[in-house]
Amino acid sequence: MPQPLAATPLMLPMSEGRVRAGFPSPAEDLAVNRLDLTQILVTHPQATFLVRVAGASMREAGIDDGDTLVVDRVIKPQHGHVVVAVVDGDFTVKYLHQRAGRMRLKAANPTFPDIVPKDGHTVEAWGVVTSSIKCFVP
Numbered sequence: 001m002p003q004p005l006a007a008t009p010l011m012l013p014m015s016e017g018r019v020r021a022g023f024p025s026p027a028e029d030l031a032v033n034r035l036d037l038t039q040i041l042v043t044h045p046q047a048t049f050l051v052r053v054a055g056a057s058m059r060e061a062g063i064d065d066g067d068t069l070v071v072d073r074v075i076k077p078q079h080g081h082v083v084v085a086v087v088d089g090d091f092t093v094k095y096l097h098q099r100a101g102r103m104r105l106k107a108a109n110p111t112f113p114d115i116v117p118k119d120g121h122t123v124e125a126w127g128v129v130t131s132s133i134k135c136f137v138p
Helices: 035-040
Strands: 011-014 031-038 048-052 070-071 082-087 090-099 101-108 123-133
Touching: 031 035, 035 123, 082 101, 090 123, 101 123
Parallel strands: none
Antiparallel strands: 011 031, 048 070, 070 123, 082 090, 082 123, 090 101
């Protein structure tokens, strides 16, 4: 179930330098400031929610089981967006595909079928995923 963001900022240390993913650089190049993560991750605080991912249907989009998604309900869902959708009352995360007035939800894992709304099914793009937060240490 989506969780609203806390109202108080979470100020964490942020390096002004970048950490190389190639060859190492001297650590003294990294000056430290404090930064509120909501400044980076959240555009519309009152309409932004956090959702924990369960499953592997979006792994090829870099969204893995256990990741936390930042979901903005103000952004209008468009073709190609990763969205949190409600399908017959259940939440899911998928790519939104819209063509010629028809909608389908597409997984980023070929072992999962597309979700194509049929008569009597309720499908709503609930919010747009703006970020994914990964935890490498539980």
